Amino acid sequence: MATLFDVAAAAGVSHQTVSRVVNGDPTVRPATKAKVDVAIDELNYRPSLTARALASRKTKSLGVISTGFPFYGPSSTMHGFNGAARRAGYQVSMATLDVDDRQGMRQALDSLVGQNVAAIVLIAPDAEALEVLRRSGVSVPLVTADSEAEDGHHTVSFDxxxxxxxxxxxxxxxxxxxxxxxxxxxxxxxxxxxxxxxxxxxxxxxxxxxxxxxxxxxxxxxxxxxxxxxxxxxxxxxxxxxxxxxxxxxxxxxxxxxxxxxxxxxxxxxxxxxxxxxxxxxxxxxxDFEALGRRLMTTVEAVLAGDEAPVAALDPELVVRRSTAVPAR
Structure with a gap:
C-alpha cells in the first residue's frame, strides 16, 4: 500500500506539499498539483489522516518504531522508554518491524504521523532502518537510539x-x-x-x-x-x-x-x-537498557520544549565473573 512519502517521491515534491494537495490548499501551483495528482492515481494512494496531521496541533502522544524486538537490548530499551513516557503523561503508539523492512518502515512512519504524534523515537540497531528514517523527511522531531549523530535527528546511545x-x-x-x-x-x-x-x-x-x-x-x-x-x-x-x-x-x-x-x-x-x-x-x-530508554524520553522532552538535549553517550560497565582467568599456557 502506497504511503504519503511514496507519493512525494514519485512526484518529486516534499511530503508537506502532498499534504497540502490532499487537503485542497489553493496556494499550491497548478503544475505541482497536477504532478501530485498523477502520482496519487498511479500509486492508488488513499489519503488518510496523514495529511491533516502534518498541519495540525500535536498531542501528548509519541510514536515508537522498533526492529530487532526479540533481542534483549531493543526490547528492554523499549520497556524503559514506555515507562518513562507514561510517567511524563504521554501515550505511546508502537510499531515493531522485521529488520530490513523498508516498506514497513515507511508505512509505520506514515501511520504514526497520521496519529498526531508529537515526536517519533526509533529503537532500531540496524543501519537500514536508520537510513529509511533519514530519507523520510517527516515533519515531527526524531530521536534515535544509535551512535551515528547526524543533522536532522537527535541520538542517544551507549559508548x-x-x-x-x-x-x-x-x-x-x-x-x-x-x-x-x-x-x-x-x-x-x-x-x-x-x-x-x-x-x-x-x-x-x-x-x-x-x-x-x-x-x-x-x-x-x-x-x-x-x-x-x-x-x-x-x-x-x-x-x-x-x-x-x-x-x-x-x-x-x-x-x-x-x-x-x-x-x-x-x-x-x-x-x-x-x-x-x-x-x-x-x-x-x-x-543499562532501562536507563537508555529513560534517556530517550528525557531527550524527547528537551527537544519538544526547545531545550538543549543531552549529548553524552552512556557508559557501559565491565562485570567480572568466573568465565575469565589467567591463560594456562
Whole structure:
C-alpha cells in the first residue's frame, strides 16, 4: 500500500506539499498539483489522516518504531522508554518491524504521523532502518537510539566501542595475547562499534586481532562458531558481541571437552539477566537498557520544549565473573 512519502517521491515534491494537495490548499501551483495528482492515481494512494496531521496541533502522544524486538537490548530499551513516557503523561503508539523492512518502515512512519504524534523515537540497531528514517523527511522531531549523530535527528546511545575496549583490556591484563572476536551481523551499528573497539584496543595493547568470526546474535550461531574455535590451540580468549552468542560458545567448548576458563576465557556483552547463572557465570559488559530508554524520553522532552538535549553517550560497565582467568599456557 502506497504511503504519503511514496507519493512525494514519485512526484518529486516534499511530503508537506502532498499534504497540502490532499487537503485542497489553493496556494499550491497548478503544475505541482497536477504532478501530485498523477502520482496519487498511479500509486492508488488513499489519503488518510496523514495529511491533516502534518498541519495540525500535536498531542501528548509519541510514536515508537522498533526492529530487532526479540533481542534483549531493543526490547528492554523499549520497556524503559514506555515507562518513562507514561510517567511524563504521554501515550505511546508502537510499531515493531522485521529488520530490513523498508516498506514497513515507511508505512509505520506514515501511520504514526497520521496519529498526531508529537515526536517519533526509533529503537532500531540496524543501519537500514536508520537510513529509511533519514530519507523520510517527516515533519515531527526524531530521536534515535544509535551512535551515528547526524543533522536532522537527535541520538542517544551507549559508548559501544568503550565497552569493547574494557573487555579487551581485562583479558590482556590476565595475560591473553590472541583474543578472538565473535561479532554480530555487519549491518548492526552496535555490532560495528564493538568490533571497532576490539580492533582498536588490540592494536593499542599490541595483541593479535586476526581472528574474527561473525554470528547473528543467537546462541546457535555462537555454538557453530565455538566449534570452530574449540579445535584451535592458539586462541586463549574469546570476546563475544553479545551474551547469547557467548552462551553458545561456552556450550561448544564444553562439548569439545574443554573447560572454561581453564582452557579459554570468554567475555560477553549486555549482561542479560541469565548471564550470572551461566556455567561458569559470565564475565560481560553491562548496558543499562532501562536507563537508555529513560534517556530517550528525557531527550524527547528537551527537544519538544526547545531545550538543549543531552549529548553524552552512556557508559557501559565491565562485570567480572568466573568465565575469565589467567591463560594456562
Amino acid at each position: 559501544q566501542a568503550a565497552g569493547a575496549e574494557a573487555a579487551v583490556e581485562h583479558l590482556v591484563s590476565l595475560g591473553h595475547r590472541r583474543i578472538a572476536h565473535v561479532a554480530g551481523p555487519d549491518g548492526w551499528m552496535d555490532g560495528r562499534d564493538r568490533e571497532r573497539g576490539w580492533r582498536e584496543a588490540c592494536a593499542r595493547l599490541g595483541v593479535d586481532s586476526t581472528v574474527l568470526l561473525r554470528g547473528d546474535w543467537t546462541p546457535g550461531s555462537g555454538h557453530r562458531i565455538g566449534r570452530e574455535l574449540a579445535v584451535r590451540d592458539d586462541v586463549t580468549a574469546v570476546f563475544c558481541g553479545n551474551d547469547q552468542m557467548a552462551l553458545g560458545v561456552v556450550h561448544a567448548y564444553v562439548d569439545a571437552g574443554r573447560v572454561v576458563p581453564r582452557d579459554v576465557s570468554i567475555v560477553g556483552f549486555d549482561d542479560i539477566p541469565e548471564a550470572e547463572h551461566f556455567v561458569p557465570p559470565l564475565t560481560t559488559v553491562r548496558q
